[in-house]
Amino acid sequence: MKIAVVCANGNSGRLIVEEALARGIDVTAAVRGENRSAAPKAIVKDLMDLTAEDLAGFDAVVDAFAAWTPETLDQHSSSLKHLCDILSGTKTRLLVVGGAGSLYLDPSHTARLCDAPNFPDMFKPLAAAMGRALDELRARADVQWTYVSPAGDFQRDGEKTGEYILAGEELTLNSRGETVISYADYAVAMVDEIVSGSHIQQRISVVRK
Numbered sequence: 001m002k003i004a005v006v007c008a009n010g011n012s013g014r015l016i017v018e019e020a021l022a023r024g025i026d027v028t029a030a031v032r033g034e035n036r037s038a039a040p041k042a043i044v045k046d047l048m049d050l051t052a053e054d055l056a057g058f059d060a061v062v063d064a065f066a067a068w069t070p071e072t073l074d075q076h077s078s079s080l081k082h083l084c085d086i087l088s089g090t091k092t093r094l095l096v097v098g099g100a101g102s103l104y105l106d107p108s109h110t111a112r113l114c115d116a117p118n119f120p121d122m123f124k125p126l127a128a129a130m131g132r133a134l135d136e137l138r139a140r141a142d143v144q145w146t147y148v149s150p151a152g153d154f155q156r157d158g159e160k161t162g163e164y165i166l167a168g169e170e171l172t173l174n175s176r177g178e179t180v181i182s183y184a185d186y187a188v189a190m191v192d193e194i195v196s197g198s199h200i201q202q203r204i205s206v207v208r209k
Contacts, residue, residue: 003194004055005062006030006047006083008037011156012097013064015187023191028058047079052086060093060194073129080133084143093144093197095190100152100179101127102134103171103205113152113171134203146199148190151181151207158182163209164189172207181208 003020007013008029017037020027029039032046043054047065055061063083067075080096087094101114101123113119114127137145152171164185165174173179181189189206193199 001059001195002026002028002057003060003062004028004030004043004058005037005039005064006050007032007064007066008035008039008042009033010064010066012066012183012186013037013062015183016062016064016097016190019184019187019191020194023195025191025194030054048082050082050086052090055086055092056090058092060095060197061087062190062194063094063096065097067129068126070125073125076129076133077136080137084137084140084145087144088140088142091144093146093194093200095194096137096145096147097186097190098134098147098149098203099127099130100149100154100171100205102131103149103152104169105171107170109169138203141201144200146193146197146201147203148186148193149203149205150186151205152179153181154186155180155182158184158208160184160188161208162188164206165209167205167207169203169205172205174207174209179207181206 027039028041029037030043035042065079103113105111
């Protein structure tokens with residue numbers, strides 16, 4: 001299996017690269033500058049400069065793009081649209097490192113986590129931007145996409161347990177009433193999904209067991 005990890009220098013991208021390499025997957029990093037991931041091969045280009053030819057021949061492409069500042073939040077939509085456009089009509093699967101704010105709080109899918117009274121104000125613009133990007137992705141019938149949301153508490157330095165609960169569109173708590181997962185366990189779940197290809201054109205979510 002051959003995969004490319006776009007924005008492989010980021011926190012989630014680096015761990016996804018490492019997890020995939022540990023399983024014997026052929027990994028190429030797509031990075032804007034120097035390749036600081038463990039991937040032995042790299043495409044050195046800005047995400048928006050990637051072409052269909054650059055990503056041809058991969059079984060899956062992971063979009064690990066992240067933007068946090070107010071002036072860059074719209075890039076969640078524009079970068080995802082660009083990747084969709086260059087993968088349109090191909091068999092290459094696109095797996096997106098998503099957000100938790102758009103997870104639903106009810107079975108009728110009318111209330112989202114980002115709309116809850118206790119959702120931190122500082123994260124609302126980011127959640128809104130990522131939610132818009134997900135809504136736009138849902139309209140792409142021409143791309144074999146999977147959107148993977150982490151739990152509400154996404155811990156960069158959390159431990160790797162190798163275990164997680166696979167859930168769907170609704171915010172899911174573990175047996176301790178937590179909505180938490182480490183970046184390392186998220187990487188395990190992402191690579192499991194890369195290998196299985198079980199949730200095409202679906203949003204899934206993961207939480208620590």
